[in-house]
Amino acid sequence: MQRVVLLxxxxxxxxxxxxxxxxxxxxxxxxxxAYGFTGMLLKLxxxxxxxxxxxxxxxxxxxxxxxxxxxxxxxxxxxxEDLRPQFPLIKExxxxxxxxxxxxxxxxxxDIIGTLVTQAEKAGYSCFIVTGDLDTLQLVSPQTTVLxxxxxxxxxxxxxxxAVVERYGVTPRQLPDLKGxxxxxxxxxxxxxxxxPKTAAALLRKYGSLEExxxxxxxxxxxxxxxxxxxxxxxxxxxxxxxxxxxxPLDTDITAFAWPGPDMDEVxxxxxxxxxxxxxxxxxxxxxxxxxxETPGAALPAATEIAFxxxxxEALLEKLAERSVAALALRGNTQGPLAxxxxxxxxxVFTAAGNASVAALLKVLLAFPELQLTVHDAxxxxxxxxxxxxxxxxxxxxxxxxAYLLNPAVPNTLDAVAxxxxxxxxxxxxxxxxxxxxxxxxxxTLAAKLRLEGQxxxxxxxxxxxxxxxxxxxxxxxxxxxxELEKIAAELADQIREVTGEIFKLxxxxxxxxxxxQLGRILFEKxxxxxxxxxxxxxxxxxxxxxxxxxxxIVARIxxxxxxxxxxxxxxxxxxxxxxxxxxRLHTTxxxxxxxxxxLASAEPNLQNIPVRDPLGRRIRRAFVAGxxxxxxxxxxxxxxELRILAHLAGDELLTAAFxxxxxxxxxxxxxxxxxxxxxxxxxxxARAKVVNFGIIxxxxxxxxxxxxxxxxxxxxxxxxxxxxxxxxxxxxIEKTIRQARETGFVTTVLGRRRYIPEILSPNRIQRQLGxxxxxxxxxxxxxxxxxxxxxxDIHRELTRGxxxxxxxxxxxxxxxxxVPAGExxxxxxxxxxxxxxxxxxxxxxxxxLKAGPNWHDLEKIEV
Numbered sequence: 001m002q003r004v005v006l007l008x009x010x011x012x013x014x015x016x017x018x019x020x021x022x023x024x025x026x027x028x029x030x031x032x033x034a035y036g037f038t039g040m041l042l043k044l045x046x047x048x049x050x051x052x053x054x055x056x057x058x059x060x061x062x063x064x065x066x067x068x069x070x071x072x073x074x075x076x077x078x079x080x081e082d083l084r085p086q087f088p089l090i091k092e093x094x095x096x097x098x099x100x101x102x103x104x105x106x107x108x109x110x111d112i113i114g115t116l117v118t119q120a121e122k123a124g125y126s127c128f129i130v131t132g133d134l135d136t137l138q139l140v141s142p143q144t145t146v147l148x149x150x151x152x153x154x155x156x157x158x159x160x161x162x163a164v165v166e167r168y169g170v171t172p173r174q175l176p177d178l179k180g181x182x183x184x185x186x187x188x189x190x191x192x193x194x195x196x197p198k199t200a201a202a203l204l205r206k207y208g209s210l211e212e213x214x215x216x217x218x219x220x221x222x223x224x225x226x227x228x229x230x231x232x233x234x235x236x237x238x239x240x241x242x243x244x245x246x247x248x249p250l251d252t253d254i255t256a257f258a259w260p261g262p263d264m265d266e267v268x269x270x271x272x273x274x275x276x277x278x279x280x281x282x283x284x285x286x287x288x289x290x291x292x293x294e295t296p297g298a299a300l301p302a303a304t305e306i307a308f309x310x311x312x313x314e315a316l317l318e319k320l321a322e323r324s325v326a327a328l329a330l331r332g333n334t335q336g337p338l339a340x341x342x343x344x345x346x347x348x349v350f351t352a353a354g355n356a357s358v359a360a361l362l363k364v365l366l367a368f369p370e371l372q373l374t375v376h377d378a379x380x381x382x383x384x385x386x387x388x389x390x391x392x393x394x395x396x397x398x399x400x401x402x403a404y405l406l407n408p409a410v411p412n413t414l415d416a417v418a419x420x421x422x423x424x425x426x427x428x429x430x431x432x433x434x435x436x437x438x439x440x441x442x443x444x445t446l447a448a449k450l451r452l453e454g455q456x457x458x459x460x461x462x463x464x465x466x467x468x469x470x471x472x473x474x475x476x477x478x479x480x481x482x483x484e485l486e487k488i489a490a491e492l493a494d495q496i497r498e499v500t501g502e503i504f505k506l507x508x509x510x511x512x513x514x515x516x517x518q519l520g521r522i523l524f525e526k527x528x529x530x531x532x533x534x535x536x537x538x539x540x541x542x543x544x545x546x547x548x549x550x551x552x553x554i555v556a557r558i559x560x561x562x563x564x565x566x567x568x569x570x571x572x573x574x575x576x577x578x579x580x581x582x583x584x585r586l587h588t589t590x591x592x593x594x595x596x597x598x599x600l601a602s603a604e605p606n607l608q609n610i611p612v613r614d615p616l617g618r619r620i621r622r623a624f625v626a627g628x629x630x631x632x633x634x635x636x637x638x639x640x641x642e643l644r645i646l647a648h649l650a651g652d653e654l655l656t657a658a659f660x661x662x663x664x665x666x667x668x669x670x671x672x673x674x675x676x677x678x679x680x681x682x683x684x685x686x687a688r689a690k691v692v693n694f695g696i697i698x699x700x701x702x703x704x705x706x707x708x709x710x711x712x713x714x715x716x717x718x719x720x721x722x723x724x725x726x727x728x729x730x731x732x733x734i735e736k737t738i739r740q741a742r743e744t745g746f747v748t749t750v751l752g753r754r755r756y757i758p759e760i761l762s763p764n765r766i767q768r769q770l771g772x773x774x775x776x777x778x779x780x781x782x783x784x785x786x787x788x789x790x791x792x793x794d795i796h797r798e799l800t801r802g803x804x805x806x807x808x809x810x811x812x813x814x815x816x817x818x819x820v821p822a823g824e825x826x827x828x829x830x831x832x833x834x835x836x837x838x839x840x841x842x843x844x845x846x847x848x849x850l851k852a853g854p855n856w857h858d859l860e861k862i863e864v
Contacts, residue, residue, distance in 0.1 A: 011132030017446030028761025059103035180239030310360035327440035341432035372396035404593035431459030477585030480625025489572035598785035652729025699773030749782035
């Protein structure tokens with residue numbers, strides 16, 4: 001049986017728009033709806049493999065229904081301003097997929113779909129209606145299924161006849177009659193006041209249709225009859241409005257819409273223009289025999305693969321003698337590399353498989369000290385190369401880091417980078433040979449772009465050598481006291497049991513504390529607390545809601561329970577499971593190419609989010625210890641680094657002078673904002689000034705500052721005005737940064753790191769304001785990332801040159817943590833402090849606080 005997919009274009013576009021967070025191209029063109037729609041389309045084409053596909057759209061706001069009821073959909077809000085320009089983009093995508101778009105004046109998309117369903121069923125086709133709402137359920141039949149999106153667009157729920165009856169209690173054909181009685185608030189269809197879904201469904205099951213119900217009014221109970229009698233005309237009109245037309249005049253019928261498959265060259269062009277890189281990899285799943293071409297854009301050039309023979313390495317040796325650069329791709333695990341490919345030119349790739357063969361090929365490279373390697377993900381490559389004697393001095397380029405610097409907001413997987421910068425698509429099951437060739441071809445292109453954008457220094461002097469630093473830190477790991485963690489976990493378990501018992505006592509019964517539904521019933525139904533808001537599934541019980549109710553004893557205990565459970569599950573238990581049994585240490589993974597600002601991230605475990613101000617967080621830190629006999633942990637922490645960088649970037653005289661004179665910057669700001677002498681500033685005013693100082697960096701609004709300080713927005717506004725009146729340079733810097741972001745589309749840090757800010761050109765005011773905040777914050781925070789990364793590289797280099805046993809083990813925000821033999825502390829402490837404070841030249845002093853101790857919690861300040 002022929003399979004037909006009918007797309008309800010308008011409803012799917014709206015669904016995608018509200019489901020996908022704001023997304024736009026570098027030029028500021030909003031694309032979230034188009035992206036979500038396209039992703040859904042790819043999934044449908046793969047899973048259904050249709051013979052025909054048609055997309056139906058509304059044409060204009062007025063239809064024949066408005067002629068009979070001017071109030072029809074009258075309350076619908078206007079199309080969001082960021083969605084409106086995306087309808088042409090969606091239609092452009094559909095055109096590239098060679099899917100016809102149907103629109104007819106005076107009719108809705110549902111009417112076009114109803115007409116096509118009627119034609120398809122007569123032709124014996126099987127139909128799938130894909131929609132973001134449930135209006136088309138009346139079209140369900142033995143041949144027609146509705147696929148309704150749910151949870152935005154992440155799930156699709158199929159509706160056949162049985163599912164419709166189970167949900168509504170009537171057949172699909174009776175749904176217009178049901179709406180005639182109950183109405184439909186979303187479409188402003190009135191129905192009959194006082195008639196609910198259950199009553200309406202029971203009447204329709206008995207009498208079959210709306211008309212028959214009115215024909216049998218005398219038989220109905222008086223209370224129902226009295227509701228129906230005055231509203232007969234309104235009920236019949238409501239049914240008419242809800243009924244999908246099946247005879248829309250179309251130029252052709254469903255039999256003419258056989259789907260030939262996508263035009264892959266055109267799909268490639270559209271995806272490239274709209275920057276849909278992550279969707280490209282899904283194209284092979286729908287190619288099959290329907291596509292005109294096997295791949296969009298250019299394919300990788302064919303290269304001769306030569307299997308390396310360790311017993312006869314002459315061919316490789318001969319080639320290596322002629323080359324100064326080679327691209328290397330590896331595949332391996334914790335036991336070492338399992339396969340590799342070495343690309344020496346676009347025509348030749350040497351391959352090896354198996355540990356012994358791979359090791360033999362890589363050891364050949366040691367005979368050529370001048371040969372440099374280019375890779376994709378230098379950190380991971382070094383984990384595999386270091387045991388074989390190939391160190392970071394051998395790696396001269398990393399295509400992943402280069403692509404990340406060119407645009408940190410887009411994926412930097414090898415296939416995405418090849419698509420973005422070469423216009424080629426790697427085979428779906430690419431291995432080291434194809435990967436090595438892609439890296440070889442990408443290297444000169446990316447290197448040239450880095451030079452053109454002024455990021456060559458950042459790449460070569462900071463980011464590339466940093467990959468080796470991070471690899472060494474991952475390999476070293478950080479020691480943890482298992483017994484201390486187990487003790488913490490046990491204590492937390494006891495506290496959780498105690499708090500749980502108190503909650504059950506206050507509630508008067510036991511229930512599942514982790515179930516929002518059960519918790520909502522206890523709080524808002526049994527105990528009678530006033531609900532703050534509701535969700536689709538019941539009462540909201542998230543942290544923000546509970547904080548507003550925290551005056552109630554049971555709510556305070558629930559918040560305490562959640563905090564204890566979070567620490568036990570996220571830290572104590574999770575850290576215990578991640579301890580390496582061979583080393584007794586935690587080996588986190590550092591991510592160098594994921595954040596838009598340039599900051600590092602870590603995972604498995606994420607050691608950057610352990611709260612330092614929370615007593616439980618500090619307790620967890622006590623379990624991180626110096627693991628080597630006779631060693632200490634040394635913490636080196638930048639002091640107020642973002643405010644110092646702000647002073648440097650803004651050139652603000654007052655801010656700069658305060659730092660140069662060693663003043664407490666929060667006390668100085670309090671004095672300036674509140675018009676006091678510094679000695680008159682109280683701790684409370686200093687705390688307020690601290691919020692103002694950091695609020696300026698993060699673009700905090702009057703309302704946001706008011707919420708943070710628990711004051712009126714008007715008072716917060718006065719604080720901000722006074723701040724800018726005193727710190728004039730800061731105000732100029734913010735205005736200049738926002739202006740440059742609007743003009744160029746990006747901002748840069750002190751070392752030239754770029755972040756594109758498409759939000760700043762959005763027609764949507766909220767998105768535009770977000771873009772302005774990102775522009776300022778990225779310039780400051782990204783410069784702080786430049787500084788600490790450069791310091792890490794410099795420190796690692798000096799520790800290596802000096803032959804020290806001291807190891808850098810963690811980087812957390814503005815802090816570096818070292819494992820230091822006690823005998824080396826007098827030498828390495830001043831070295832680390834100097835390298836951190838002098839990593840980059842700034843107009844204000846950069847200061848670092850040093851602390852040392854047996855664990856990450858019990859640290860004492862040291863002077864050098």
